[in-house]
Amino acid sequence: MKHHYWEAPIVIYLFLGGLGGGIFFLASVFDLIVAPGAGPLFFAPVFFALAALALGCFFLVFELGQPPVFWRVFTTKTAIIKWGAVLLTVAMICGFVWWASYLPLLGWQWAAGLAGLLAPVRSLMIGLAGVAGFGIMVYTGVMLSTLKAHAFWATPALPVLFTVSALSTACAAIALSLGGAVDAAGLGLLVEELIREIVHEVDIVLVIAEIVVLLVMVLSFYGAGNVTAQKVAARWVRGRTAPLFWGGMVGGGLLLPLALYLAGAGTAASEVVAPILVLCGGLLLRYLCVYSDERAPIPGEERYYERLKSSDTRFMTAWKQGENKY
Amino acid sequence: MTRYVMVVDQSRCIGCQSCTVACRTWNDLPLDIIYNPVVSEGTKGTFPEVYRTWTPTQCMHCANPECVPCCPTGASQQDDDGTVWVDYAKCMGCKVCVNACPYGMRDVxxxxxxxxxxxxxxxxxxxxxxxxxxxEPYCVATCHQRARVFGDIDDPNSEVSKLINTTHTERLFTELGTDPQIYYIPEMGGGAR
Structure with a gap:
């Protein structure tokens, strides 16, 4: 039966968290290992990562029952959500320090002093943000998969799927925004093209991996899951969710961008349309997963709540609207 | 050490929902919250051999609860006597414990x-x-059929200990490893060992 408590803000949070974490991770890999010194090219992507994480945190706090006391999330050691919040905080602080150290790229000379002060810690900051970003990507999936009340979430495949998807959406966002704040020329332009090509190739591999993991997860639930998971998978494969899954997620969010990546290399279809489709696919994946929150009912429970709802709808509606007529 | 459990005798429950009403009254619950619904799968069997069973539910006060370690604020707690409860002063309403409970016995x-x-x-x-x-919990005190029995399972002389040790009892979703502490004496097959 449906056990639905998390709404759209959590969907957006999981998507933006994975996206932001993925950008930080990839930016750190490129800036520290693949193309040292390419930091300025990632000024715009890291800005979008910061914006994504900040917006994601806003939606997470908005979804709380008591938003003003959100800081309580840091008060225990065991909860996985606490570690997610810590990773988000570390990534955002370190990412912001790294980003602020490049502020003069915008022509803001007043920030030159601050940038000079922060420049020595750039590598450390992007390194920490990258590690925390990787943690965030994994955490979004792990958080759901530890909730074993929900048969469709409680699988090791979900963190893998969310991590691959987060990396894929991060590649897409980087492809759209790389070098956004700098006017690269000469060697800089060459490095930008090189990174763009690497990101392009990596995203092709990631999209293929995502298709494989997604289909393995859904079809194995469909064929051999427990009753609850099988019911959800059946809804995805041939039920109410099937048009969104096959048409939106698999077709529009994975196969079409893959085809555009492969067939339209170097064109706007590959460099703009495909990344946008990958981003939409990532959001749709989170939506489909979060709204697949069925749990095994206690015998008779579904019947109880169905009857309660049908007979008390008018009463409940009047109460919720504040009329309190009863 | 004290370890509170509840035994629910389904052969005694008549589905009157008195426990549900008593709980709502004692806890002054909002309209959309029910702590202990009494559910039924409806009438079973073929006429004239028909029967109906009721399953009074509530939080299972699991020995290994899913809802406690996942709480990021420490609001979700378990006492030494096994009682699982929420410290409202610490809760921020993230609903992760609601999603963690396999029995759906938490709500906002x-x-x-x-x-x-x-x-x-x-x-x-x-x-x-x-x-x-x-x-006793108010639902137990209210049950005029004595279908709900509350007590300390670590006390060999308690009624719950005697019932659990002498009668066939069942628990819900034990395969999840939560070790639920509500023991059901089934309507059919609950006879003494």
Whole structure:
């Protein structure tokens, strides 16, 4: 039966968290290992990562029952959500320090002093943000998969799927925004093209991996899951969710961008349309997963709540609207 | 050491929902929250051999609860006597414990103001027992059929110990490893060993 408590803000949070974490991770890999010194090219992507994480945190706090006391999330050691919040905080602080150290790229000379002060810690900051970003990507999936009340979430495949998807959406966002704040020329332009090509190739591999993991997860639930998971998978494969899954997620969010990546290399279809489709696919994946929150009912429970709802709808509606007529 | 459990005798329950009403009254619950629904799969069998069973439910006060370690604020707690409860002063309403409970026995009211929502659940009437250690949860005290029996399973002379040790009992979703502490004596097949 449906056990639905998390709404759209959590969907957006999981998507933006994975996206932001993925950008930080990839930016750190490129800036520290693949193309040292390419930091300025990632000024715009890291800005979008910061914006994504900040917006994601806003939606997470908005979804709380008591938003003003959100800081309580840091008060225990065991909860996985606490570690997610810590990773988000570390990534955002370190990412912001790294980003602020490049502020003069915008022509803001007043920030030159601050940038000079922060420049020595750039590598450390992007390194920490990258590690925390990787943690965030994994955490979004792990958080759901530890909730074993929900048969469709409680699988090791979900963190893998969310991590691959987060990396894929991060590649897409980087492809759209790389070098956004700098006017690269000469060697800089060459490095930008090189990174763009690497990101392009990596995203092709990631999209293929995502298709494989997604289909393995859904079809194995469909064929051999427990009753609850099988019911959800059946809804995805041939039920109410099937048009969104096959048409939106698999077709529009994975196969079409893959085809555009492969067939339209170097064109706007590959460099703009495909990344946008990958981003939409990532959001749709989170939506489909979060709204697949069925749990095994206690015998008779579904019947109880169905009857309660049908007979008390008018009463409940009047109460919720504040009329309190009863 | 004290370890509170409840035995629910389904052969005694007549589905009157008195326990549900008593709980709502004692805990002054919002309209959309029910701690202990009494559910039924409806009439079974073929006429004239028909029967109907009722399953009084509530928080299972699991020995290994899913809802406690996942709480990021420490609001979701377990006492030494096994009672699982929520410290409202610490809860921020993230609903991760609601999603963690395999029995669906935690809830957040939506008829209270939007930004004043916290997670609620059965506490074996912790407040009532604090005022009077001999008191039973209100649902138990209200049940005129004696279908709900509350007590200390670690006390060999308690009624719950005797029932659990001499009668066939069943628990819900034990395969999840939560070790639920509500023991059901099934309507059919609950006879003495």
């Amino acid at each position: 009211s939506h008829v209270v103001p939007r930004f004043d929502q916290y997670v609620r659940k059965c506490t074996f009437c912790r407040d009532r027992r604090a005022a009077d250690p001999a008191a």
